[in-house]
Each structure stands twice: as structure tokens, then as C-alpha cells.
Amino acid sequence: ALMSAPDILFGSLDTSMQFAGKGFDWEAVRSTLSGNGKLQITDFKLTTLDLMPKLAKTLSAVGALGGFTVPDNLATRSFDTVKGSMRVANGKIYSDDLKLWGPDVELLGKAVLGLDQSLHFDGTVVLLGQLANALGKPAAFLKNPQGHIELPLAIRGTVTQPQIDVSEQHLINLV
Numbered sequence: 001a002l003m004s005a006p007d008i009l010f011g012s013l014d015t016s017m018q019f020a021g022k023g024f025d026w027e028a029v030r031s032t033l034s035g036n037g038k039l040q041i042t043d044f045k046l047t048t049l050d051l052m053p054k055l056a057k058t059l060s061a062v063g064a065l066g067g068f069t070v071p072d073n074l075a076t077r078s079f080d081t082v083k084g085s086m087r088v089a090n091g092k093i094y095s096d097d098l099k100l101w102g103p104d105v106e107l108l109g110k111a112v113l114g115l116d117q118s119l120h121f122d123g124t125v126v127l128l129g130q131l132a133n134a135l136g137k138p139a140a141f142l143k144n145p146q147g148h149i150e151l152p153l154a155i156r157g158t159v160t161q162p163q164i165d166v167s168e169q170h171l172i173n174l175v
Contacts, residue, residue, distance in 0.1 A: 008048055008159055011041035011082070019088060030115045036087040044082050044100070051107070051164055052077045055125060055151070058166040059135075068139035074131070077105050084111075091115045098123070104131035119162055121155035 017037025023029045056075035063070050079100040086095045093113040098121070100107040109123015127135075127149040135142065135149070142149045157163040 009041075009044075009046055011044040013039065013041050015039040017086075030091050033091070033115070034089050036085070038083075038085045040081065040083040042081050044080050045078070048160055049079075049155075049162055049164075051079075051125070051153075051155075052105070054164045055153075055166055059151075063135070063139070066138060066141070068135050071131070071134040074134075077131070078102050079105070079107060092118075104129045113159070117159040119155060119157055119159055121153075123153065124150050125153055125166070126150050 015037060017035060017039065019033055019035030019037075021029045021033035023032055053075040056070055059070045059074070079102040081102070082098070082100045084095040084098040086093050088094075091114060093111075093115070095111045095113075098107075098109055098111045104127065106126040106128065107123060108126065109121055111123075112118075112120040132143060132147060132149045139149070144150055152167040154165045154167075155162050156165070
């Protein structure tokens, strides 16, 4: 009921949160709301976040330089769980340990979600296991000592129109 943008976020919420606020309308509540807690959303779907197609496109461009190919199914991967602690103050939700994950892919970072739908995320997308290995031996230079591929990214904008910036410069520097 608090979301003013319907059909954006779906899932099963498991949470422990405490909030306080005052006012008779949403604007007053939004500006006075404060609190903290933890959340986990399973069967998660964020309809406006097209991170994996953007990541696949960026990696494919770098793959052309580095001599590796990106698996066709990378663009269709998605996150199915989100977890993190949060605090609410000044009309914003802050998380310093936000984690989204799905099969062989994780998104880790810090996020600020405004109750006005503004969005600010800085973090890393991590390709794991079979997905990291699917890029083949020519992409070995992208792997960290654990065999994962970590790529910095930022998401800005709004919940309904996020702008995703995968650090192409980081990839080019690795190549």
C-alpha cells in the first residue's frame, strides 16, 4: 500500500522492521518516517531492472576485444532473492549490505531508495560457478582468485526508470 508505483516489485517478504512516523497524509508520513530492520524477499522480481541484458551486451563488446564469447543465456538470467539490513530516515531507505542473487549471479552493494522512488546503487555484479566458467579460458583474466568474475556497476534514476552503468572502462583495463 505504500508503493505509489504498482506492478514494479513482486515476491514473498520476510522481515523484521520497526518504524515510526507521524502525519495525516503520505507526504507528512514520508518526511517523518524513521526506523530500521532486516528484510528478505524470495521469489523476487523487479520488473524494471534489466541488468542482465545490459551486462551481457557490455561483456560481449569486451569479449570481442578479449577473445571470449558470452553465453547466450546470460541476458535471460535474473535475481530471485534479495536480502539486506536497512534504515529509514529523511524520506529514504538506506542499505549498506544489499544482496540480490539468482543462479550463478549475485549483486552486492550499497543502496539508497527514496520514498519518492529515487534510486541510487553502487556495487558489484558477481558471476559465479558455471556462469563464470562459461566464458571459457580466454576470459580467465577476468576471474578473481575464487574463480568469480566481479564487475563494478552503478544504478541511478528512479524505480520505474533505472539507468544501469556497468563499468566498461574497468573491463577494458582488464583486457
